[in-house]
Amino acid sequence: MTDGALPIALAFANPALLSGAALVAVPIIIHFLARRPTVRIPWGAMRFLREAELENRRRARLEQWLLLFLRCLAFGLLGLAFARPTVAPGVVGRLLGGGEGRARIVLIDDSASLNHARGGAVDFAVLQNGTLRIARWIAAQDDGGSLSIRRFSQPDAVLHSVARLDAGALPAVEEAIRKLQPRPLPGEPARALAAAAEAIRPLEGPVDLFVFSDFQRSDWSAGDAADKPFGPLVELAKARAAANRTVRVFLGSLGGAARENLALLDCTLERPRIVAGVPALLRIDLANFSRDDRRDLLLDILLDDAPQPAVRLAQAPSQKTASIAAEIVVPDAGFHRLTVRIPPHDGLPLDDVWRGALDVRSSIRVLAVHGARSTDRRQDELYLLRHALAPPGPLASGVVIDEAEVGELAGAALEQYDVVILANIPPPDESIARALQRFVRSGGGLMWSMGDLVGPLDAFERAWGPEGAQLLPARLIDTRTPGEAGSAAALRRAESSALGALLPGEGETVSEQVAFRGWVKLAVDPDTASAPATANAAIPRNITVAARFDDADRSPALVLAEVGRGRVLLYASTVDLDWNDWPRAVDGSYVVTMLETVQFLAGATRHPVAFRAGQSLQLDVAADAYEPTALFKPADYPESAAAPARFNPPANDATELLSLQGPRAEQLGFASVELTIRGGSAEERPLAVNLDARESDLSPISNAELSGWLSGVKHDFLDLNATTMTRDQPPRTELWRTLLLVAAGLLILEQTLAWRFGAAQ
């Protein structure tokens, strides 16, 4: 068919099998073959016979011809079905007078998975060609129908629309279709179909909705509407059916050919905070959506475009995920761009790269406050803490520790520190408690350790508890001093918590060589522990017991909680050797636990490591440090314009964060945000945008599931790659199922009539 020519209404996918239509002769042949030899009967009562024959002749002939006709028709249709006849969509409807003024809406999936290419041809081009064919076909029909084209990425906006598509309007439509490009965004079919339903709702006449997609399972089964992405459309179609305003849905897919893919799903940092010069552990997750295993994959790592040592993955099993750890060392503080790449093995390169924006600090600053110096320096709490957190030697821990007396706390610039450790100090005065309260709520970490100087427990609770600074995560019951009766207890990890990936597993002894002789018995109020975050987020929440003593009461030893944006930890024993010999444990568990604790208390950077395409860019900064203004620059800036940030004004509390809201991330790569520091200078931070991991799994959803969702709505499937969809032909509807059904119906009718006629004799 050439453009402008009328399409052939009926075509055959297997024209060679048209000879099957000769089956129409089968009933006639059977009729002749099955004619039994007539019996000769000498008969006297011919007068009655002639009379009966005369009476029956006309009716019997009519019945026999009708039955024969039905049989022939059924067999003829059966034979015709072998030739797989196809008709242009809407032909039947037009024959019934419904073709005039039919509105056609093409909803085209331009999600990232359509970037997949096979043999040099991008999958999206198949959908694009399908749309072109639809447009040409409608123009050739010139039946007064309209066409509008929408995309999954922007379903609320019409890409192109014509009220009457004819040969004159076709070039503009074709140009608009040709300009279509797949976006690096996840498909959101439920949203797109809901928008299509809204577009259909005001239309008066019948509507054909063409949905062209790869029907990627991860897209179509995702989100809140996973079980009914067609929900609004189905409801609308059913509501319109009664008013002869039918909605027919044509689902055009890429066909059944498997699309293979190897994808970098995600990279996560094992430490919440990266310190310059200190090795950071990076876990890289891959997924192999191919039929074959992949071996010896070399992963490239780039830090600010500078190559880092590559990582070799021995095997990525088929249809499974695999993880590999990589160690990176960032030499200096500041924001850095990290890129991980896998070799381009497949047709979808978008997910072969992962990008991250690293907020690297020069160190973790700890202020250690002690109650009193020990006469033996080697027994001193701060000495032991310093050797644990910042051990002397060539390998830096990244922790810088300052020391202070209790009395010096009042004048300390706490905002310079990430963590404050209060080692065996008596209850402070109110001003110090309030200062520490502000410090924690604004994001700092606070740790107490117990000891002789803590003093009466009720006084300690008054200072730190609900009546005081509201920082205590547990109640202090009593003190078990080393001289009391009873054997020493060990420390066991109680439950999984954010504290310390390096600690032993749940229920295991932290160190088999350590005996705890004294501790403060703690009690965690279960109501408080399980209480959800309330409007008053400044009280301890998310309370977890990280370790317990294995005494009879299984007394909590390490209790964690979040307060505001900061974290607190209550250690029930001493950090020195007064109540235990943990600091001297030869297995190094004291050092590991203290380092993990400080890492945890220091908290993660507020700068997001990576965004997923389709997410809105967003950044929290300290309201007292930055002006409430920012400019988000997309990855292809300046080709694409920057967008000013929207922000939520902070509360009066100066410790609140300023939340900067940016535009939707629609470009993969490194975007950036330009901040203004209070005082006038500017700061630009990178923002990494990666492909949504859902787009990497290219396996399609089955037609049966789609049909299930569309139950009650007339729909058909179009294989956009099939032979019936050649370049010059519009997508056609297969008729063989219908023919089989009609043939079966005719045979049933024939049998029913034959029975009825027979019963009447």
Added chain:
Amino acid sequence: MPSSRKYLEPETISRLAGLELRARRAVSGAISGMHRSIYRGNSVEFAEHRPYVPGDDIRHIDWRLFGRKDRLFIKQYEEETNLRLHILLDVSASMNYGQGGANKLEYAKHLAASLAYVVLNQHDFVGLVAFDNELRATLPAATGGPQMNNVLQVLEKTRGGGRTRMGPLLDRLSEELRRRSIVVLISDLLADGDEALHGVEHLTATGHELVVFHVLHSDEIDFPFLSPARFEGLEESDLLRADPQALRRSYRRAVERYCARLHAVCIKRRADYLSVNTSVPVGVTLTGYLSRRSGKAPPVAPSAELTAEERA
């Protein structure tokens, strides 16, 4: 059994014992008998009184009535006379349908013989006419033991095979039978058109009492054939291909219509009509008819019950 006696089976004879055929109407006979005569006679059966007229036999004056009425009345008596039964047997080709005892002609001959036996047994006269499109055999009415043998011999020898031409023949017979008689017509009455109906009307119009035994084979009543068949006329050369299943309903309706018409004509002409299925034994058919005719319940003899063989 002698061949001449094959139409008179012992079972039938035993069943018919004690039954008689009496004329319903007055008949004319030459000798006294058990049947009401059309003539007033001097038998013991008083009929009525009538005024005396000169010339009457004074022996018939009722003197007692003269004593009461003071007028002369003559006593009149019913004359009882003998019966003449004429059996008209259709031996046309159409009667030759059926196998064995169910063959219509054989059945008709059994029926004729049995009927003759009953009548001759009551010392009445029996005559026989066999016909198709012409008279094939004629046996004048007579009584006595030899007549039974004559009847049986005629039945034995008579062969038909022509077309049924009932109309002219019955016209002719009704003219030849001058004395009022009982005429029994045994036939399938499958003549063309309304010829049979006209014949029946003509026979009754001349004062004869008519009894019609309409003999049909069960196939001709039920039309039980299943396979498509080619029906060849027994009397005509025509043939008809038909699917019996398709025609059955209409065929049965046609049979019923024809029988109903015959029956209606017979009722109108005060004739007896009996539709006879050849699957029913002759004895049963005849005892049933004779019993009904005489107003008695049919005799219940052991043989009256249909045996399995008879049903077959």
